[in-house]
Amino acid sequence: MLFLGDFGGRTKRIGNFGIHKCLNCNNWQPQGVYEVSKQIRAFFIPLARWDKQIYVICPICKAGFPPKADRGDDLLRESALMPDDQTAQAIWDELDTFTAAFLDKSPAVLGAEEMLDWHRQVMELMGRTEYRKEHINRVLLSFTQYFGELLEVKKTQK
Numbered sequence: 001m002l003f004l005g006d007f008g009g010r011t012k013r014i015g016n017f018g019i020h021k022c023l024n025c026n027n028w029q030p031q032g033v034y035e036v037s038k039q040i041r042a043f044f045i046p047l048a049r050w051d052k053q054i055y056v057i058c059p060i061c062k063a064g065f066p067p068k069a070d071r072g073d074d075l076l077r078e079s080a081l082m083p084d085d086q087t088a089q090a091i092w093d094e095l096d097t098f099t100a101a102f103l104d105k106s107p108a109v110l111g112a113e114e115m116l117d118w119h120r121q122v123m124e125l126m127g128r129t130e131y132r133k134e135h136i137n138r139v140l141l142s143f144t145q146y147f148g149e150l151l152e153v154k155k156t157q158k
Contacts, residue, residue, distance in 0.1 A: 015079025
């Protein structure tokens with residue numbers, strides 16, 4: 001009698017984490033929320049799963065980071081509100097293109113007035129798109145962190 005079975009792991013995407021900076025490779029990418037578990041299968045049919053854990057996984061380097069101990073359920077609820085990867089990336093790309101053009105026209109040093117102007121113009125631009133407001137706001141939160149880092153790098157290079 002032939003018996004086909006295996007013991008291994010299973011990774012299943014269960015939500016979106018939005019665009020964040022990977023703690024391992026430092027890339028800003030849409031990251032996913034994954035359920036990672038161990039399983040045993042017989043004849044390609046899962047018989048049992050155990051040791052389920054939640055991780056946020058970077059699509060570039062595949063590094064996985066567990067949420068803080070008390071944040072797993074919150075992470076799953078929040079992931080339902082996040083835009084899918086394609087939408088998040090499209091919003092990010094529009095913000096990036098606009099910001100590059102804005103910086104080309106701006107003075108060498110950006111003050112509070114210029115930053116408020118940037119934010120006002122971004123909100124006007126995004127208001128004219130088909131994206132949902134809550135998706136724009138979630139991507140904009142991450143993009144603002146990215147923009148802040150970008151300005152810090154430019155400041156130290158001068």
